[in-house]
Amino acid sequence: MDTAQLALIIALLAIVVLVGFVVAGARRRRSAELAPPPAPGVDYAPGVGDDAGEPLDTPRRGVETIDLPDVPLTGAGGPPAEPEVERPESAEGRMVRLRARLARSGSVLGLGLLSLLSRDSIDEDTWEEIEDMLLSADLGVAATTDLVERLRTRVKVEGSRTPEQARAILRDELLTLVDPSMDRTLATARSGDRPAVVLVVGVNGTGKTTTVGKLARVLVAQDKDVVLGAADTFRAAAADQLTTWGDRVGVPTVRGAEGADPASVAFEAVRAGIEDEVDVVIVDTAGRLQTKVGLMDELGKVKRVVEKHGPVDEVLLVLDATTGQNGLTQARVFGEVVDVSGIVLTKLDGTAKGGIVVAVQRDLGVPVKLVGMGEGPDDLAPFDAEAFVDSILSTPDEPA
Ligand code: GDP
Numbered sequence: 116m117d118t119a120q121l122a123l124i125i126a127l128l129a130i131v132v133l134v135g136f137v138v139a140g141a142r143r144r145r146s147a148e149l150a151p152p153p154a155p156g157v158d159y160a161p162g163v164g165d166d167a168g169e170p171l172d173t174p175r176r177g178v179e180t181i182d183l184p185d186v187p188l189t190g191a192g193g194p195p196a197e198p199e200v201e202r203p204e205s206a207e208g209r210m211v212r213l214r215a216r217l218a219r220s221g222s223v224l225g226l227g228l229l230s231l232l233s234r235d236s237i238d239e240d241t242w243e244e245i246e247d248m249l250l251s252a253d254l255g256v257a258a259t260t261d262l263v264e265r266l267r268t269r270v271k272v273e274g275s276r277t278p279e280q281a282r283a284i285l286r287d288e289l290l291t292l293v294d295p296s297m298d299r300t301l302a303t304a305r306s307g308d309r310p311a312v313v314l315v316v317g318v319n320g321t322g323k324t325t326t327v328g329k330l331a332r333v334l335v336a337q338d339k340d341v342v343l344g345a346a347d348t349f350r351a352a353a354a355d356q357l358t359t360w361g362d363r364v365g366v367p368t369v370r371g372a373e374g375a376d377p378a379s380v381a382f383e384a385v386r387a388g389i390e391d392e393v394d395v396v397i398v399d400t401a402g403r404l405q406t407k408v409g410l411m412d413e414l415g416k417v418k419r420v421v422e423k424h425g426p427v428d429e430v431l432l433v434l435d436a437t438t439g440q441n442g443l444t445q446a447r448v449f450g451e452v453v454d455v456s457g458i459v460l461t462k463l464d465g466t467a468k469g470g471i472v473v474a475v476q477r478d479l480g481v482p483v484k485l486v487g488m489g490e491g492p493d494d495l496a497p498f499d500a501e502a503f504v505d506s507i508l509s510t511p512d513e514p515a
Pocket of ligand 1: 319465487
């Protein structure tokens with residue numbers, strides 16, 4: 116082999132090696148481009164340029180350790196995502212919890228009264244002490260006078276008492292005052308082809324919007340279909356707040372633009388409820404009290420307009436228990452404007468003055484139907500006269 120042939124063979128070998136490198140490089144690039152995307156949910160380590168402590172493409176968690184939530188797939192091809200809806204606490208569950216809370220706040224009054232009534236001889240000073248205690252618990256003058264009169268008679272007739280007998284007398288008389296015979300059922304059933312319509316009224320800040328939200332939860336827990344109407348159109352925040360309550364339990368809220376006519380929003384809400392064949396429409400209203408005339412006009416109109424669809428089944432007046440006798444003055448004004456059919460007493464958790472239950476019922480002749488015992492979403496419960504009196508008389512470590 117001469118030198119020229121040797122040079123030719125070396126050149127050919129060099130070309131073969133070069134072509135080999137080029138082909139291998141192209142394959143590497145192509146396979147990188149075709150690499151499958153990370154499996155959904157797999158959390159990949161940082162890549163080139165990041166401060167990677169692990170090699171590229173190393174999953175931090177194995178596929179078997181990934182918790183895939185049990186929700187429908189979204190995006191192309193999959194059904195639309197359902198918003199997450201809460202399942203509210205049942206009425207029974209919340210009653211047990213709220214009774215315990217009521218017992219904590221009510222027992223100060225109950226224990227004080229029991230200790231005075233258990234004395235062997237009750238002199239005039241003691242009766243005065245009992246009277247003061249009842250007045251400071253917001254029972255009101257009329258109910259206090261009535262109760263003390265009845266207790267005096269019982270004590271005179273029955274003579275000396277054991278603490279158990281004193282307790283039985285007090286329980287009887289308190290129960291008479293709270294009146295278990297009042298009808299506290301809420302009108303929340305469809306009648307004919309229309310839903311029950313519940314109008315919620317009261318001064319701003321008493322807990323009206325919160326009550327509408329909580330009430331929607333109570334009804335949803337009873338498997339009822341509900342529509343909310345945000346007729347407090349003066350505060351945009353009120354409608355937002357109500358919509359949030361509704362969304363959480365999957366209940367639609369009908370609302371208007373800020374400043375819209377509250378009556379027309381209420382009308383539309385009831386119309387939506389009729390069209391959707393729901394069980395209950397709850398309408399939240401505005402409660403500005405600067406002029407009685409303005410309030411009359413507005414609330415009166417809301418009621419009249421809603422009644423074009425049929426009668427309003429329930430008008431709930433929301434009262435803040437911590438405002439005591441002032442709350443009663445407000446309540447009277449509302450009572451003059453609309454026929455109130457039930458009271459919702461909110462913030463009972465914030466006062467030891469449970470006597471307001473009796474005062475408001477006597478004053479307005481309307482039963483307390485619901486009580487609010489906290490800011491939590493399930494802190495609203497039906498009012499039960501016996502449970503209420505028992506919780507007032509329970510000792511702190513004794514179940515009501
Ligand atoms: P509205 O202006 O009458 O609609 O009143 P809101 O519903 O906005 O409530 C006013 C405030 O009272 C809010 O901070 C609520 O969380 C609070 N609230 C409502 N009900 C209760 C209750 O039963 N207990 C307590 N502690 N706070 C409550």
